Amino acid sequence: MPEAADMINFGFLTESERELILQVLQRDEKLRQAEEQRVRKLKTELQDVKRKGAKRANERYSQYSCGRCLEPLSRLTVFSSQCKLCNHNVCRNCRTVLPDGSWLCNVCAKESSLRQHH
Incomplete structure (x- = not known):
């Protein structure tokens, strides 16, 4: 893919205008690279969290253990510990609180964040 600078005739611009455009293009490239690195x-x-023993939806397991780290859950916690996306019961350490105060398990939160940026 040709660079934007290759497609535009900059001959009519002053040196300072060309420099400004170049700075904007370089800043844009840095932002793009930073976003790619973040993704x-x-x-x-996400792969690490999944690899650490997250339960699969089709596996049977005790409803009294965390669906991500497999630590035991108290019987009182089970009622308020279900991730609204994957329905696993999840301990407090394996949750990501969202800006609206709700929460998702760490795996669903990372998957959701990835989807938002693609």
């Missing part, structure tokens, strides 16, 4: 990091974190 790569998020994908890696």
Whole structure:
């Protein structure tokens, strides 16, 4: 894909105007690279969380253990511990609180964040 600078004739611009345009293009490239790096990091974190023993939806397991880290849940916690996306019971350590005060399990939160940026 050709660079934007290759497609535009900059001959009519002053040196300072060309410099400003170049700075904007360079800043845009840095932002794009930072976003790509952030998404790569998020994908890696998601793989790590999934690898650490997250239960699969089709596996049978005790409703009294966390669906992400497999730690036991108290019987009182079980009623308020279900992730609204995957329906796993999840301990407080395996939750991500959202800006509206609700929460998702860490896996669903990372997957949701990835979807928002694609």
